[in-house]
Amino acid sequence: MTAVSVHKFAQCITSHAWSPDNSMIAVCPNTEEVHIYQSSEDKWEKIHVLQKHDQVVCGIDWSSKMNKIVTVSHDRNSYVWNQEGGEWVATLVILRLNRAALCVQWSPKENKFAVGSGAKTVCICYYEQENNWWVSKLIRKKHNSSVTSVAWHPNNILLATTSTDGKCRVFSTFIKGVDTRDSEAGSASDTKFGEQIIQLDLSYSWAFGVKWSPSGNTLAYVGHNSMIYFVDDVGPSPLAQSVAFRDLPLRDVFFVSEKMVIGVGFDCNPMVFAADESGLWSFIRFLGQKQTAPTSARAGSQISGAFGKLYGQSKYNNASDNGNDSHSSGRAHENCITCIVPLKKGRDSKVTHFSTSGLDGKVVIWDLGSQDIADYL
Amino acid sequence: MAGHEDFIEAENAEAIITRIEHKSRKIESLLKQYKPVEALKTALEGSSAITKDDRCKSANWIAVHRAIMAIKDVDGMLASLDSEYYDILMKYLYRGLSTGDRPTCEQCLRIHEKLTQRAGLGCILRCLADTQNTV
Numbered sequence: 001m002t003a004v005s006v007h008k009f010a011q012c013i014t015s016h017a018w019s020p021d022n023s024m025i026a027v028c029p030n031t032e033e034v035h036i037y038q039s040s041e042d043k044w045e046k047i048h049v050l051q052k053h054d055q056v057v058c059g060i061d062w063s064s065k066m067n068k069i070v071t072v073s074h075d076r077n078s079y080v081w082n083q084e085g086g087e088w089v090a091t092l093v094i095l096r097l098n099r100a101a102l103c104v105q106w107s108p109k110e111n112k113f114a115v116g117s118g119a120k121t122v123c124i125c126y127y128e129q130e131n132n133w134w135v136s137k138l139i140r141k142k143h144n145s146s147v148t149s150v151a152w153h154p155n156n157i158l159l160a161t162t163s164t165d166g167k168c169r170v171f172s173t174f175i176k177g178v179d180t181r182d183s184e185a186g187s188a189s190d191t192k193f194g195e196q197i198i199q200l201d202l203s204y205s206w207a208f209g210v211k212w213s214p215s216g217n218t219l220a221y222v223g224h225n226s227m228i229y230f231v232d233d234v235g236p237s238p239l240a241q242s243v244a245f246r247d248l249p250l251r252d253v254f255f256v257s258e259k260m261v262i263g264v265g266f267d268c269n270p271m272v273f274a275a276d277e278s279g280l281w282s283f284i285r286f287l288g289q290k291q292t293a294p295t296s297a298r299a300g301s302q303i304s305g306a307f308g309k310l311y312g313q314s315k316y317n318n319a320s321d322n323g324n325d326s327h328s329s330g331r332a333h334e335n336c337i338t339c340i341v342p343l344k345k346g347r348d349s350k351v352t353h354f355s356t357s358g359l360d361g362k363v364v365i366w367d368l369g370s371q372d373i374a375d376y377l
Numbered sequence: 378m379a380g381h382e383d384f385i386e387a388e389n390a391e392a393i394i395t396r397i398e399h400k401s402r403k404i405e406s407l408l409k410q411y412k413p414v415e416a417l418k419t420a421l422e423g424s425s426a427i428t429k430d431d432r433c434k435s436a437n438w439i440a441v442h443r444a445i446m447a448i449k450d451v452d453g454m455l456a457s458l459d460s461e462y463y464d465i466l467m468k469y470l471y472r473g474l475s476t477g478d479r480p481t482c483e484q485c486l487r488i489h490e491k492l493t494q495r496a497g498l499g500c501i502l503r504c505l506a507d508t509q510n511t512v
Contacts, residue, residue: 120390204507204508204509204510205506205507205508221440223506224502224506225502225503225506225507226497226498226500226503226506227503244498244499244503246496246497246498246499246500247497247498247499248498248499248502249499250503260512321434345384
């Protein structure tokens, strides 16, 4: 129905990113390498292997204007990769961390990138022309635990973070000489570097995956307690909504539009959340296909003996009792989904395609265009 | 400063205990009228109020326990219980299971199975993940 293409690249994928024209994909196969594949006639061909890191690469982002790749790894370092004459050349960025780097994202203007780490620290990195060097500035002593996700506001100044202390925080990342104090960014440009704009205490458990809506008016993040949080009017008087759902927790979120969010996580099946006219968010449905009961009966019959009989029966009951069961075979992902990335939009401002990757090593491309949920776009 | 806060907490605790006593009497009368579901709703109401006081928690648990044990028709109870009560009921089921008392555990497991079918695994996760507002 909606999974346009499914391809297994590795045993497990920690993160992935698309080239500006969507012809190439960079995947981190849970090792110290990054593999770049190019699509050619329905096949994926491995064209580059990026080798520099000493430990597992766990975050990657590919800038769309500058065509630069940034990677972060458990080895506490980051590399910026630039394509020079067909080869990818790495520049080391010393983050000055004493724990693993966990996640990375380019800022909208692509003159900075943010790294979240296990050292309770966020690094904001920018390029210094005169020294030909990437500089890392740290936001310290604000987080009480690992930073699991970072997200840039469209104004290039504000950065939202989630942490395993359960909080979501918004910081100013204004850097003199890199950012200009103009009216475009609004009041955000009056703040100084590292200033905490707001701290959201909605979750009592680990927080993962944070994103801003395309306009930057709404913030969404998820907790490890099967909740998703939506925050409007981020500032002195925020409006927060907590939405509980009946299935396993989410790991990452993505705004399709101002009114629609896709959440991915331990349920292996993307969930659609949408806001109605009054701005009230709710769970709409799963995105993946739902299989009917007979498939699980067949799965049961493959196991012989009395145990097989019992097992098959209990599976059958489960599937027929629970019409909402997402754990049926035939779904695109077979394990926890950890990463969701939009396929870069063309001239059309609507995002209709996005890709997900997870612990099963698959990258799945989804198409929203043909869905009945297109009303929310 | 801390002493002052303790004082407020103690004052608060007395008020909460009085409220729970009142609630218990209401539960008893509802049970006498054979309205176990109403009794359970009454028991769960207001019990989510955040208090760190163990005495209040125990008093509340006794009231909720009384109502849980009176439930005979689990499916019927869940059908008429609003979904907003599911999370708090799940917390009390786990408290019941932690007592180790055989009849209590049997009753809690019976309800737990049906409640999980209805409210999903998310309900269990919210209950286990919330280490701040324990019941």
